[in-house]
Amino acid sequence: TDVGPTTGSGTGNKGDTKTLNIYEENGTYYLADMTHTGNIETYDAKNATSNYSIVTDSDKYFTSPAQRAAVDAHYYADQVYDYYKNVHNRDSYDNQGAPIYSIVHYSTNYNNAFWNGESMVYGDGDGVTFSPLSGANDVIAHELTHAVTEKTAGLVYENQPGALNESFSDVFGYFVDPDFLMGEDVYTPNKSGDALRSMSNPDLYGQPSHMNNYKYLPNTKAGDWGGVHTNSGIPNKAFYNTVTKLGKAKSEKIYYRALVYYLTPNSSFADAKASLVRAATDLYGTTDASTVANAWSQVGVN
Numbered sequence: 001t002d003v004g005p006t007t008g009s010g011t012g013n014k015g016d017t018k019t020l021n022i023y024e025e026n027g028t029y030y031l032a033d034m035t036h037t038g039n040i041e042t043y044d045a046k047n048a049t050s051n052y053s054i055v056t057d058s059d060k061y062f063t064s065p066a067q068r069a070a071v072d073a074h075y076y077a078d079q080v081y082d083y084y085k086n087v088h089n090r091d092s093y094d095n096q097g098a099p100i101y102s103i104v105h106y107s108t109n110y111n112n113a114f115w116n117g118e119s120m121v122y123g124d125g126d127g128v129t130f131s132p133l134s135g136a137n138d139v140i141a142h143e144l145t146h147a148v149t150e151k152t153a154g155l156v157y158e159n160q161p162g163a164l165n166e167s168f169s170d171v172f173g174y175f176v177d178p179d180f181l182m183g184e185d186v187y188t189p190n191k192s193g194d195a196l197r198s199m200s201n202p203d204l205y206g207q208p209s210h211m212n213n214y215k216y217l218p219n220t221k222a223g224d225w226g227g228v229h230t231n232s233g234i235p236n237k238a239f240y241n242t243v244t245k246l247g248k249a250k251s252e253k254i255y256y257r258a259l260v261y262y263l264t265p266n267s268s269f270a271d272a273k274a275s276l277v278r279a280a281t282d283l284y285g286t287t288d289a290s291t292v293a294n295a296w297s298q299v300g301v302n
């Protein structure tokens, strides 16, 4: 038996088969993609909330039920790494090839996922509100984009900058999974057609889509830090207005440029409009820039 990267496969949360970049060493196979910088390694919390162990198998087929969440987390982390590298020439979230860690089976029946500053962490859901959250590539893109935002604009996770932080994660979730729903693949597994959020119609899931309905919530944990997951509906709708006019290829360049070069930790919605208009002008000129400006005026950001 040799040592090094190899190709394996596994069964995902939906029972599908996915090809995986894995690593073998003396008859043990690891969910570790060491084929490029930004090594991708996937761990199992075994329903605890600390002490994770890397997912291994005695052969290159990760097909046990307990491995399904890890298979999707590993596969989609690779997909999102490839997106940032191939489309934006960004080598991992720090653009310096930082390793990408994922942890599955976090806690028990945990209906959420999060970026903890160095890893993406996924709950299994309770089977009613969510199925295992690694089962949706827009969720993986959302979480990894929090890491990109942290390393670039650094948008503070509260009030308007926090809602922008949230929106940029949903926006790059769209670029990886181009539909205007967020989390639809893992949300309410027993009900079809719904989602956690809608970017085309934020109001459908209780989010405002205009400044007139901006929700002033307390900047506390209970207030979701000023409603960052609520008020993101407004910039999300502005994104919908933009991408339906300019298309995906131009929009992803404009949004990436604004995030990396123009947005700053305390950027407001008005600052985001200005940043995106400036990025659009840099890249495509004043006509497209005015399309971006109008997209934000339509949601009440003047």
Ligand SMILES: O=C(O)[C@H](CCc1ccccc1)CC1(C(=O)N[C@@H](Cc2c[nH]c3ccccc23)C(=O)O)CCCC1
Pocket: 111, 112, 113, 114, 115, 139, 142, 143, 146, 166, 183, 196, 224, 229
């Ligand atoms: O990354 C984020 O913004 C969310 C991270 C939430 C979190 C933050 C800190 C510690 C623990 C959890 C996770 C996601 C999210 O939007 N969560 C929302 C909605 C939500 C999911 N599960 C929930 C359970 C209860 C209430 C709300 C929720 C939230 O936490 O508000 C993003 C994509 C899917 C889940």
Ligand SMILES: [Zn+2]
Pocket: 142, 146, 165, 166, 169
């Ligand atoms: Zn988020």
